[in-house]
Amino acid sequence: MDIHLYNTATRRKELFAPLDPENVRMYVCGPTVYDRAHLGNARPVLVFDILYRLLKTQYPRVTYVRNFTDVDDKINARAAESGRSIGEITAETSQWFLDDMGAIGALEPDHMPRATAYIAEMVEMIAGLIEGGFAYAREGHVLFRVREYARYGALSGRSVDDMIAGARVEVAPYKEDPMDFVLWKPSDDQTPGWDSPWGRGRPGWHIECSAMAKALLGDRFDIHGGGNDLMFPHHENEIAQSCCANGTEQMATVWMHNEMLQVEGKKMSKSLGNFFTVRDLLEQGVPGEVIRFVMLSTHYRKPMDWTEKKRAEAEATLRKWYGQVEGADAGQVPQAVMQALADDLNTPQAIGEMHQLAQNSDASALLASLRLVGLVADGVPAWAAATDADLSAYEAAFSTVRAEAMATKDFSKLDAMKQMLVAAGVEVKMRKDGVDLVAGPAFDPSKLEDL
Ligand SMILES: [Zn+2]
Incomplete structure (x- = not known):
């Protein structure tokens, strides 16, 4: 290549x-x-x-x-x-x-x-x-x-x-x-x-x-x-x-x-009070994979803007992807991902291709790609592993309740379930034939215990 x-x-x-x-x-x-x-x-x-x-x-x-x-x-x-x-x-x-x-x-x-x-x-x-x-x-x-x-x-x-x-x-x-x-x-x-x-x-x-x-x-x-x-x-x-x-x-x-890095659109500097170290972020509980993902989302020859919004989105995406690839065997890295990287390290394009793999539920290709770009080393990181395994069970339950609601035209149970998920920090994305549950940055599994 x-x-x-x-x-x-x-x-x-x-x-x-x-x-x-x-x-x-x-x-x-x-x-x-x-x-x-x-x-x-x-x-x-x-x-x-x-x-x-x-x-x-x-x-x-x-x-x-x-x-x-x-x-x-x-x-x-x-x-x-x-x-x-x-x-x-x-x-x-x-x-x-x-x-x-x-x-x-x-x-x-x-x-x-x-x-x-x-x-x-x-x-x-x-x-x-x-x-x-x-x-x-x-x-x-x-x-x-x-x-x-x-x-x-x-x-x-x-x-x-x-x-x-x-x-x-x-x-x-x-x-x-x-x-x-x-x-x-x-x-x-x-x-x-x-x-x-x-x-x-x-x-x-x-x-x-x-x-x-x-x-x-x-x-x-x-x-x-x-x-x-x-x-x-x-x-x-x-x-x-x-x-x-x-x-x-x-x-x-x-x-x-x-190119250089900015924070919320401004140059990082001690005088602006937006200066922080990698260790500061890690100690605040921002996983290393999230820092890496945010960095790779911008092409290296463009200024990179670190924002709270990007951090939260990266965490949600990774939780979702890690949930999908857990237990999968890594296959081949798809050509599209390789070609994106081989084109002057176009990491945002590679991440775009990985979104496509996630959408297509191609867990083995997604896992291989995550490994190649260093977002998975030995296994799915502990911070993401447990919660996502739980959410797939909730997705199945939610889909069942939704099907019942459609049949009976009684949506009260479905609405209550949705409210509880949102209160626990879960994003509920309806699809035609089911639902995607994505743990947000404020996700609190203990709030789902009553479900
Ligand atoms: Zn030098």
């Missing part, structure tokens, strides 16, 4: 053709570990998780690398203000990240390198850049000479001069040009540092990804992903460093960027 992906670098949807079909290689920029992941951080994780799962159905081997940035000034600041050690903070936060992403069904990548374990590779790459004339050392800093790389700005489609005009570039005395960016910087005694030819210091953020990608995937690989907030300057800088250090035309063949 052909997979088409939108490539930021060419601004086109292209047929995906891996460099080595025996081993597809993908790198995704990972978190800087000093705090809980907010909901927006979960979006690239889920987007590239879907891509990883799709690629694994088509290729014998997929090598997926997602780093942990565990050396960063934000981490140093967190350590200073909390009085805790950097190692303690990064170890704890990395584990939080894995726990929270696991709770929303994300598979772990094949490699999850920590930047601090690749300092030697970074130093080597920086030394090579200096040797090639692409970088220079000044006052304990090493800077990348942006004007030496003619293709700088090609990914985000800007010229260096436009970038200088529009960006808040740091003008520092040790820079030859305001656009030059840091590869290495000096550390004082309070800051983590490593010995290098340029004195004790630490790497800049951008070189971390270039060095880890090279170490684990080689000079060139297939897919590089991240949020579109990383396109400039982070990804431009990664490309410049890697292509100049490795002597390659390209770093990755395909560059993929997901």
Whole structure:
């Protein structure tokens, strides 16, 4: 099956053709570990998780690398203000990240390198850049000479001069040009540092990804992903460093960027009071599958709006689907679902196809599809399993009462039953030949005991 992906670098949807079909290689920029992941951080994780799962159905081997940035000034600041050690903070936060992403069904990548374990590779790459004339050392800093790389700005489609005009570039005395960016910087005694030819210091953020990608995937690989907030300057800088250090035309063949997340139509921010983490939602009782479903309902290249309404609808849909597939054997994933995903990860289309499968009561195809998109792992999740098994019995009872009512023209019993279901938080959807009962977010099974 052909997979088409939108490539930021060419601004086109292209047929995906891996460099080595025996081993597809993908790198995704990972978190800087000093705090809980907010909901927006979960979006690239889920987007590239879907891509990883799709690629694994088509290729014998997929090598997926997602780093942990565990050396960063934000981490140093967190350590200073909390009085805790950097190692303690990064170890704890990395584990939080894995726990929270696991709770929303994300598979772990094949490699999850920590930047601090690749300092030697970074130093080597920086030394090579200096040797090639692409970088220079000044006052304990090493800077990348942006004007030496003619293709700088090609990914985000800007010229260096436009970038200088529009960006808040740091003008520092040790820079030859305001656009030059840091590869290495000096550390004082309070800051983590490593010995290098340029004195004790630490790497800049951008070189971390270039060095880890090279170490684990080689000079060139297939897919590089991240949020579109990383396109400039982070990804431009990664490309410049890697292509100049490795002597390659390209770093990755395909560059993929997901759009950002909003909450109820507004940018999520601490000042607006609509800022929350994945863990906050999980602790409020929002199941991980519901978070995942809501995220997948929007195409990754569109802004995703998290709303209470979508959360409630996702929960109701999943309860219904989980009820349908419970006990079923997974069959084949239908072509229509596969093709939707293969068309630049069109997850909303895939979900549309799954609605169709549910409508047709094709439990085995629905289960296979739920598994493919990571909404079912081992079995139907516990939060959905019990209640739906109950509702199918109520559906049968309701249909019987309805048939009686139609025959006798006495609807009082039917109306009373309907009222009781609605009071218990169940949505009653009449069909020509029966009824669909869907547990809403406020569903309370105890209120059905008298039925
Ligand atoms: Zn990166």
